Amino acid sequence: MKKIKALIFKCASCGHEEPKWLGRCPECGEWNTLAETAAGPRRAAAEGRAGRSGDAAGPFPLSSVDPSEGKRTGSGIDELDRVLGGGIMKRSAVLLGGEPGIGKSTLLLQAAAAALTQGRILYISGEESAGQIRMRADRLGLSPLDRIEICCTARLEDILPILDKVRPVLIMADSAQTLHTDEAGPAPGTVNQMKFCAYELISWVKEHDAALFLAAHVTKDGLIAGPKTLEHMVDTVLYFEQGGNPGAYGECRFLRAVKNRFGSVDELGIFTMGEQGLRPVADPSLLFLVRREGDSPPGIAIAAALEGSRSLLVEIQALTVPAKGSISRFFSGSIETGRVSRVAASLEKHLSLRLSDQDIYVNIAGGIRINEVGLELALAAALYSARTNIPLRSKTAITGELSLTGEVLPVRRLGVREKTAAGLGFSLFTAKDVKTAITGLFG
Ligand code: TYD
Ligand code: MG
Secondary structure, three states: OOOOOOOOEEEOOOOOEEOOOOOEOOOOOOEOOEEEOOHHHHHHHHHHHHHHOHHHHOOOOHHHOOHHHHOEEOOOOHHHHHHHOOOEEOOOEEEEEEOOOOOHHHHHHHHHHHOOOOOOEEEEEOOOOHHHHHHHHHHHOOOOOOOEEEEOOOEHHHHHHHHHHHOOOEEEEEOHHHOEOHHHOOOOOOHHHHHHHHHHHHHHHHHOOOEEEEEEEOOOOOOOHHHHOOOOOOOEEEEEEEOOOOHHHOEEEEEEEEEEOOOOOOOEEEEEEEOOEEEEOOOHHHOOOOOOOOOOOOOEEEEEEEEOOEEEEEEEEEEEEEOOOOOOOEEEOOOOHHHHHHHHHHHHHHHOOOOOOEEEEEEEHHHOOOOOHHHHHHHHHHHHHHHHOOOOOOOEEEOOEEOOOOEEEOOOOHHHHHHHHHHOOOEEEOOOEHHHHHHHHHO
């Protein structure tokens, strides 16, 4: 019988495989990048490295598995631990994405200095020189510096022997985009290169009981073709986002988990970026309130919202102006526009408040994005106040979810919200339906 030769054509840019040659890669759109490859043996070898081959793969009784595999150690930074789900998990790989300049390298260096791990800590930098990293460490006032070992290369062939020699328990790799290897095609900086190198580093930490943080640049337009392809390879994906600049507190930075095998993705880490780097904000309750002399202007309502396990008071600001087009439009960066339009529709229907001829702008002070049902009643109050030009009475924090029928549904963890409000001198307000609420607040 005639033997059929299995051919694989692999894209040198993104690693996509096709059974036949094509002029253009259907995955990444690059031209002339598909080349015949002997992918089989290399892939098998790589998969063997993941520590799941042979005896290690089992099967064995679940009772015989060492539960300390799931042990965590503190990163030394509470806000980071919170987002990770309670600390750094052994054998885990964490992708830290964010725009250039947001503070990824700073966070990795601060965490390297503060981590409560027993063992060596390796900071791999393909972006900055050892001198630059030292200058940053000094600027941040980090000490002691002896426990952080630096290696300034991004070439996998150089990194792997260092890992085998040093046996670090914590590895900071900065950044995924700079990693490269001779084995993953001739073009450096491609997605293929990044995936290949990240896979090797992740395999190494899984085999050696270490933990890996991998920084990755993400651009504003959301085109994260590169780091996005790493998301499924890692255990946890964190994104660092820019917040507003609430007065005396410096610039805000929010750390969110978008994937977490070891914890929830609801938690938010809050930092401010100042002269001495990132400072965790353990009690953010004042961060999203604007301090004013006297009463608030119309269009402002304070919501007692939940963000992860924390309760926050946030200032919702609304503005309504006659629509410039024939239909009303919603502009909201902090609260989903779908939610804003639903609450506006509810006010229109149940209170006969005309909003459909208005353009509606909504914001939360401090630039935080909140996606929690409990702020809907406060949003309704802010919109009502903006449209009618009647200010809300001060020191009132509002909570409640609005149903389409105009009823206010009870929210989770009312006690926690009440306590936060009381702590800041606010009384908590809720009602059984939107009509009673508006009468109670403005009547
Ligand atoms: P960096 O960690 O280099 O960002 P990334 O690695 O995400 O690109 O942070 C750079 C920014 O942070 C830069 O604009 C300077 C600022 N910064 C401070 O404001 N204070 C500090 O103490 C440090 C170290 C940086
Ligand atoms: Mg950096």
